[in-house]
Amino acid sequence: MGRVVIGVDLGGTNLRTAILSPEGELLERHKEATHAADGWARVVERLTENIKRLRDAAMGRGLEVAAVGVGAPGVIRGDKGIVVKSPNFPDWNNVPLKDQLEEALGVPVVIENDANAAALGEQWRGAGKGISSMILLTLGTGVGGGIILDNKIWHGADGMAGEIGHMTLVPDGRPCTCGNVGCLEMYASARGIVQSYHEALGNRASGSPITSEQIYDAARSGDKTAVHVMEEMGRMLGIGIASLINIFNPERIVIGGGVKEGWPLFIEATRKEIMKRAFEVPAKRTDIVPSQLGDDAGMVGAAAKALEQARTA
Amino acid sequence: MGRVVIGVDLGGTNLRTAILSPEGELLERHKEATHAADGWARVVERLTENIKRLRDAAMGRGLEVAAVGVGAPGVIRGDKGIVVKSPNFPDWNNVPLKDQLEEALGVPVVIENDANAAALGEQWRGAGKGISSMILLTLGTGVGGGIILDNKIWHGADGMAGEIGHMTLVPDGRPCTCGNVGCLEMYASARGIVQSYHEALGNRASGSPITSEQIYDAARSGDKTAVHVMEEMGRMLGIGIASLINIFNPERIVIGGGVKEGWPLFIEATRKEIMKRAFEVPAKRTDIVPSQLGDDAGMVGAAAKALEQARTA
Numbered sequence: 001m002g003r004v005v006i007g008v009d010l011g012g013t014n015l016r017t018a019i020l021s022p023e024g025e026l027l028e029r030h031k032e033a034t035h036a037a038d039g040w041a042r043v044v045e046r047l048t049e050n051i052k053r054l055r056d057a058a059m060g061r062g063l064e065v066a067a068v069g070v071g072a073p074g075v076i077r078g079d080k081g082i083v084v085k086s087p088n089f090p091d092w093n094n095v096p097l098k099d100q101l102e103e104a105l106g107v108p109v110v111i112e113n114d115a116n117a118a119a120l121g122e123q124w125r126g127a128g129k130g131i132s133s134m135i136l137l138t139l140g141t142g143v144g145g146g147i148i149l150d151n152k153i154w155h156g157a158d159g160m161a162g163e164i165g166h167m168t169l170v171p172d173g174r175p176c177t178c179g180n181v182g183c184l185e186m187y188a189s190a191r192g193i194v195q196s197y198h199e200a201l202g203n204r205a206s207g208s209p210i211t212s213e214q215i216y217d218a219a220r221s222g223d224k225t226a227v228h229v230m231e232e233m234g235r236m237l238g239i240g241i242a243s244l245i246n247i248f249n250p251e252r253i254v255i256g257g258g259v260k261e262g263w264p265l266f267i268e269a270t271r272k273e274i275m276k277r278a279f280e281v282p283a284k285r286t287d288i289v290p291s292q293l294g295d296d297a298g299m300v301g302a303a304a305k306a307l308e309q310a311r312t313a
Numbered sequence: 314m315g316r317v318v319i320g321v322d323l324g325g326t327n328l329r330t331a332i333l334s335p336e337g338e339l340l341e342r343h344k345e346a347t348h349a350a351d352g353w354a355r356v357v358e359r360l361t362e363n364i365k366r367l368r369d370a371a372m373g374r375g376l377e378v379a380a381v382g383v384g385a386p387g388v389i390r391g392d393k394g395i396v397v398k399s400p401n402f403p404d405w406n407n408v409p410l411k412d413q414l415e416e417a418l419g420v421p422v423v424i425e426n427d428a429n430a431a432a433l434g435e436q437w438r439g440a441g442k443g444i445s446s447m448i449l450l451t452l453g454t455g456v457g458g459g460i461i462l463d464n465k466i467w468h469g470a471d472g473m474a475g476e477i478g479h480m481t482l483v484p485d486g487r488p489c490t491c492g493n494v495g496c497l498e499m500y501a502s503a504r505g506i507v508q509s510y511h512e513a514l515g516n517r518a519s520g521s522p523i524t525s526e527q528i529y530d531a532a533r534s535g536d537k538t539a540v541h542v543m544e545e546m547g548r549m550l551g552i553g554i555a556s557l558i559n560i561f562n563p564e565r566i567v568i569g570g571g572v573k574e575g576w577p578l579f580i581e582a583t584r585k586e587i588m589k590r591a592f593e594v595p596a597k598r599t600d601i602v603p604s605q606l607g608d609d610a611g612m613v614g615a616a617a618k619a620l621e622q623a624r625t626a
Contacts, residue, residue: 158595161561161595166592168590247560248474249472282471286470
């Protein structure tokens with residue numbers, strides 16, 4: 001019987017599941033609302049049902065599920081199979097997700113932080129193919145990061161590495177939700193862009209809420225404030241990436257998340273800032289590229305982890 | 314016959330060599346001036362002579378030299394055995410140091426960047442014993458770095474990783490020798506401390522040169538300006554380390570270099586800033602400790618590389 005894996009992206013909003021071939025072909029997929037507010041017991045139940053349904057579908061195709069990989073937000077101890085805590089699931093405290101799922105499913109399960117899973121997904125099937133050292137930056141509401149070194153995620157001593165969004169960019173800068181001030185996240189995220197726009201408008205602001213998408217549109221239409229805000233965001237991102245290049249000397253930096261939509265509006269400023277600040281050899285060698293898998297990255301990367309698990313088990 | 318290794322620290326000023334046992338015991342050592350101005354051919358010749366002399370000494374003790382490790386400043390491609398370029402040896406351009414030494418000596422040779430070698434030395438025999446992930450920061454004239462992850466140096470795609478001194482701390486800060494502005498090196502090095510002191514004195518400055526050591530002494534004697542300069546240096550170092558903790562979640566950060574002399578004058582400010590800025594779990598878990606091996610770290614670490622080479626060869 002042919003062997004496949006199941007990849008899961010357990011997001012705060014959506015629960016995505018898919019069957020993938022060992023070559024990374026997406027054979028079947030499903031998406032539904034997570035309903036995180038139902039509490040962890042019900043979410044794990046729903047997750048289990050979804051995986052079982054896909055496993056039945058695989059069997060119908062004459063395929064055996066060798067392992068399941070789950071990407072989830074928050075602090076994950078993949079080595080212990082535990083979700084330590086998760087911002088989207090307030091009642092998840094040291095949940096032994098791996099054991100619970102393995103008991104319910106009878107197949108090996110691996111769990112991984114969602115940003116790390118997305119990095120693995122991009123490396124396997126997206127913008128990082130053939131690359132052994134890359135950093136994924138997801139510019140969304142916040143800024144997430146996944147660091148791949150020598151083909152492996154660098155997790156750190158507590159599974160908390162990769163918080164690139166919370167490197168300090170401006171020592172006395174904007175207060176961040178993490179408690180620090182001046183984090184990269186406060187300048188290079190959707191939230192940061194909106195804040196910059198409001199600050200730029202100053203007392204000319206109408207007071208009406210504006211979204212990052214509206215700012216991209218305004219910039220595309222030639223609105224000078226919006227153009228400047230996006231260039232400044234690109235410059236700040238470049239300062240952060242230049243530091244990452246000097247620290248890691250990686251092969252590639254992949255940029256994903258919703259802010260990627262504004263790519264042509266910020267990337268020139270980012271590249272210029274990197275060349276101004278980073279050492280020449282690593283700056284020239286580091287490709288800065290957009291992610292390719294979009295919302296599938298986490299699910300695909302979770303499947304990659306599952307595949308690795310199935311191979312080494 | 315017992316087997317030993319030879320560790321070499323090929324500095325711009327001093328050339329240090331030693332015989333070390335597989336347990337890291339320093340059996341015999343030698344130090345002389347490098348005379349870098351003599352040019353690479355003569356320096357390599359002198360280096361070879363020094364190693365041969367130590368090898369003879371080892372044989373006299375009934376010990377065989379299994380491998381030689383060399384730490385050298387600059388861009389080193391350890392995988393290729395080449396010194397790409399070195400700030401202290403202007404005429405060293407892609408010198409195949411490993412091959413030259415192996416030919417002259419008839420034993421396996423490994424080469425490594427000096428800051429990386431120092432990190433390995435501290436991990437093996439100093440402040441990083443038993444630690445698998447640590448970052449060494451050497452606060453000297455400049456700021457160097459060595460990153461150990463999973464017991465191995467992270468070299469990066471071009472062997473240029475670990476330039477932690479050149480992460481941007483202040484986007485529009487002091488011009489750095491590297492071409493960037495606001496690098497950590499401009500605030501947390503001996504040079505940075507002297508600059509801060511002169512800036513703090515402003516037009517009250519006598520114009521007479523002052524050294525970082527004199528500033529530590531002044532601070533110890535209660536000179537308010539000097540005390541403030543050292544605390545501010547500690548705070549800036551803390552900002553940089555907080556970012557490293559959020560990025561790497563390492564077990565330990567080891568601080569070496571001449572500025573370590575001023576340890577009690579800056580470390581409280583550093584620790585306070587880290588707790589303010591980094592995530593709580595990794596901030597609490599990361600030990601910030603002084604290096605233990607002093608000027609021997611690079612030589613000892615080079616010997617560690619040699620030992621690894623001898624074991625895997």
